[in-house]
Amino acid sequence: MSEIKDTYKTIDVPSEETLFKDRNSKFFGYAFPVFTEEEVKEAIEGLKKKHHSARHFCYAWQFGTDKIRFRANDDGEPSNSAGMPIYGQIQAFDVTNVLIVSVRYFGGTKLGVGGLINAYRTSAQYALEASEIKEKTIDVEYVLSFGYDMMNKVQRVVKERNLNIIAQKLEMDCQYTIAVRKKDAQTIFDIFDNLFKVDIKEVG
Known part of the structure; x- marks a missing residue:
């Protein structure tokens, strides 16, 4: 590959x-x-x-x-x-x-x-x-949407994977915009995509 x-x-x-x-x-x-x-x-x-x-x-x-x-x-x-x-x-x-x-x-x-x-x-x-x-790195941006009950799980992935949160909205539920290096993008997408009750979409 x-x-x-x-x-x-x-x-x-x-x-x-x-x-x-x-x-x-x-x-x-x-x-x-x-x-x-x-x-x-x-x-x-x-x-x-x-x-x-x-x-x-x-x-x-x-x-x-x-x-x-x-x-x-x-x-x-x-x-x-x-x-x-x-x-x-x-x-x-x-x-x-x-x-x-x-x-x-x-x-x-x-x-x-x-x-x-x-x-x-x-x-x-x-x-x-x-x-x-x-x-510089070429980054892919994703928006994560999730409820407060998933905050700890999301935070754990962010910390373990050393992800960069570039924007966040914490209202009725939570929204993070994260930047991921292109070569790691698919892996990160899959991790969040497999997390129950977390929605992930690519920006742009």
């Missing part, structure tokens, strides 16, 4: 600004944690305000752990000379939920497609090397 992959790498905070130079062209590199295209837009707009005289804002982003979405943008550079080399570094560092932007100031000398590929790849590499990359 193949091992379920239930970890991923990402960043929690934007990187420091990095700089790569080639024949007077400057490439400022940035990495941002992102989850939506709206956040991508905001990050790029922020950089456009900061670097209002720069020529190109080339970038790539990737979202997701199971279902991967990504985009690469050359922003006026020759096709596939900027966005894809940047995306290649996202893959090389094996990170997700991340946006890498390389802001170019043209230095007067054309670098050619090969030079551009190298410059954008290196700029993205610098931005990721300047980031604190963290490994």
